[in-house]
Amino acid sequence: MIQMTSEAKRVEELRRLLQQASYAYYVLDAPVMEDTVYDRLYRELQELETKYPDLVTPDSPTQRVGERPATHFTSVRHNIPLYSLENAFNVEELQGWEQRWRRHLTPQYSPVEVDYVAELKIDGAALALTYQNGVLVRGATRGDGVMGEDITQNVRTIRSIPLRLNFDGLENIEKVEVRGEVFLPLEVFKQINEKRQKAGEQLFANPRNAVAGTLRQLDSRIVAQRQLDFFAYTLHIPGMDDASIANTQWEALELLQRLGFRVDTNHRLCHSIREVAEYYQYWDTERLNSPYMTDGVVVKLNTFKLQEQLGFTQKFPRWAIALKYAAEEAPTRVENITVNV
Numbered sequence: 443m444i445q446m447t448s449e450a451k452r453v454e455e456l457r458r459l460l461q462q463a464s465y466a467y468y469v470l471d472a473p474v475m476e477d478t479v480y481d482r483l484y485r486e487l488q489e490l491e492t493k494y495p496d497l498v499t500p501d502s503p504t505q506r507v508g509e510r511p512a513t514h515f516t517s518v519r520h521n522i523p524l525y526s527l528e529n530a531f532n533v534e535e536l537q538g539w540e541q542r543w544r545r546h547l548t549p550q551y552s553p554v555e556v557d558y559v560a561e562l563k564i565d566g567a568a569l570a571l572t573y574q575n576g577v578l579v580r581g582a583t584r585g586d587g588v589m590g591e592d593i594t595q596n597v598r599t600i601r602s603i604p605l606r607l608n609f610d611g612l613e614n615i616e617k618v619e620v621r622g623e624v625f626l627p628l629e630v631f632k633q634i635n636e637k638r639q640k641a642g643e644q645l646f647a648n649p650r651n652a653v654a655g656t657l658r659q660l661d662s663r664i665v666a667q668r669q670l671d672f673f674a675y676t677l678h679i680p681g682m683d684d685a686s687i688a689n690t691q692w693e694a695l696e697l698l699q700r701l702g703f704r705v706d707t708n709h710r711l712c713h714s715i716r717e718v719a720e721y722y723q724y725w726d727t728e729r730l731n732s733p734y735m736t737d738g739v740v741v742k743l744n745t746f747k748l749q750e751q752l753g754f755t756q757k758f759p760r761w762a763i764a765l766k767y768a769a770e771e772a773p774t775r776v777e778n779i780t781v782n783v
């Protein structure tokens with residue numbers, strides 16, 4: 443064991459303190475440290491890392507913002523495909539989906555009572571994260587579900603995405619794949635458009651376009667200023683079948699929180715399609731007060747056993763459906779869009 447110099451000990455202590463403060467602030471929405479204290483400790487860490495560059499590690503808070511713009515993004519293959527969801531536009535179509543998955547199961551196995559997880563469908567962009575020995579090694583766009591773009595440098599600037607997983611109390615898992623949605627809170631979206639209006643730049647039509655436009659930025663310093671946020675919703679441990687770490691989607695969401703991810707707390711465990719329909723109707727009005735845009739509810743059969751029995755069609759999982767709301771996006775008024783001529 444190499445003797446840790448006092449600087450190395452201090453760097454490690456600063457990293458731990460700053461990561462805990464950042465996790466509390468961005469993931470738990472419960473700050474534990476004054477901004478001025480955070481900034482002072484951050485500057486001390488930067489000075490020590492500049493003085494002793496070999497003490498820098500990829501999960502250091504100072505490594506969230508890249509120093510120079512990328513020239514392009516490389517295309518990468520997802521280890522596990524990202525499937526898209528079949529749509530339903532009302533409760534009748536939701537009931538149709540329930541009939542279909544029940545029919546698909548061999549007749550002798552058609553469970554009467556099943557649990558569903560109802561998750562808000564956030565109006566952002568899907569993101570696939572890969573962690574190696576607990577450290578974030580890749581962030582990629584969905585692309586066509588099989589191939590996406592490597593945007594790791596931009597992903598590292600999203601404060602609610604952990605650079606290192608929190609394994610405490612969990613077995614150290616070599617490879618972890620996490621999927622979720624990058625989104626922009628409405629308030630931040632409005633601020634970005636106000637800045638663009640002042641700068642005479644074209645406005646983003648809606649938060650989803652603003653997210654897509656930001657993730658395509660080659661300069662991660664611009665991404666860092668856009669305050670993107672992230673909700674995780676899928677966890678895969680390649681090699682171990684998902685059931686060994688969690689048996690249900692609900693347990694997977696809890697495990698994602700323990701690992702250090704933000705998970706939307708509006709998710710609901712429903713014991714019947716009727717409860718799903720109630721939640722869908724409740725959220726249709728509730729979402730108007732929400733700080734971020736949602737365009738539907740994603741309904742999933744809760745147990746992985748049932749998910750595995752149902753599997754996938756060519757494009758969709760049979761065990762999930764996106765229950766959409768009527769598109770309420772008021773078209774952006776023309777006079778608001780300045781086109782750079």
Ligand SMILES: CC(C)(CNC(=O)c1ccc(Oc2ccccc2)cc1)c1ccc2c(N)nc(N)nc2n1
Nearest residue numbers: 522523524525526527561562563564675676740762
């Ligand atoms: C259900 C799933 C499609 C994710 N799941 C997967 O992508 C997925 C992929 C391979 C799986 O199993 C395999 C594992 C290894 C090999 C092949 C399949 C299981 C799930 C999905 C898609 C979009 C979502 C969204 N916008 N919001 C929320 N809240 N949830 C969402 N969930």
